[in-house]
Amino acid sequence: MAKHENVSLSVIRRLPRYYRFLGDLLKNGIHRISSRELSLKMGVTASQIRQDLNCFGGFGQQGYGYNVEALHKEIGSILGIDKGLDIILLGAGNLGRAIASHMSFDSRGFNLIGIFDVSEDIIGQTIRGIRVSHADTLPEFCRQRRPKVAMLCIPKNSAQEIADNLVELGIRGFWNFSHYDLALDYDNIVVENVHLGDSLMTLCYRVNEVLEQNPEGPQEKE
Known part of the structure; x- marks a missing residue:
């Protein structure tokens, strides 16, 4: 490219x-x-x-x-879709599981190669053919597989610390769903913060605007 x-x-x-x-x-x-x-x-x-x-x-x-x-x-x-960047998922709860199960990573430039969590109820489960591993195994996994991107579906209060640790392990990009706006103090680190709630509230505003301007509903085009 x-x-x-x-x-x-x-x-x-x-x-x-x-x-x-x-x-x-x-x-x-x-x-x-x-x-x-x-x-x-x-x-x-x-x-x-x-x-x-x-x-x-x-x-x-x-x-x-x-x-x-x-x-x-x-x-x-x-x-860069043809590059096939390796991505890992941290947090295999409801949101992480849903994204991992339904997102077509390979057609969007990524290969999902690892899923990690800290919950004993989730560790050992299989999602999209990948066994969920304990987050404690991340350092060794990253040393062996060298993923470059991490998807974060983790609690807000732990996002910055975990992201900092991942940067030390070689992660260079984050797809962040943690509700925490990552502002990493590193050069050449890319962050995409995703706030589903913000999108929903934007929809709320726009629908209310339409209802106020045209409460009777759309008219047929001539």
């Missing part, structure tokens, strides 16, 4: 959505699409699509549009 300098995080955050929509187009047998057609499907402007893709060199052809399969593959390469 080529290195792309000075690409904003907002552009990077839109790439997975492009990748997902293009994948759906391929499944539906669509192999060519214009930026205008893609914009209508995605609800963003054609100009925004062209600007985003131009950050990586641009992939369309004048009068032809985009080759859906080629663009899907190129965006996957930019995202």
Whole structure:
């Protein structure tokens, strides 16, 4: 994957959505699409699509549009999906189990290779073909397998300490569901803090706005 300098995080955050929509187009047998057609499907402007893709060199052809399969593959390469980073899960309670069981890690650039917990009721169970191990075995596991990413589904009050320890064990990225905004004092450590409650409250605000503006419900389009 080529290195792309000075690409904003907002552009990077839109790439997975492009990748997902293009994948759906391929499944539906669509192999060519214009930026205008893609914009209508995605609800963003054609100009925004062209600007985003131009950050990586641009992939369309004048009068032809985009080759859906080629663009899907190129965006996957930019995202590094073909690298297959090894990821581990800490916390195999309800949330951790649900994510581990249902998330398609391999199609999103990761290989789930280890699951850890401290609860004796959970240790020894099998999730997605992986036996849950005690968190005490993490140091040896990391020395042998060298995972680079950790998913945290652990209590908020232990997140920072555990993350610090994981950095010492070679972890370089965190997918964090702990309700604690990790702010690690390390260079070259990547954190994606996921707050499901924030998303739900955003939905609450937006639905209430719609209800206030249009309490009778949507009208049929003419």
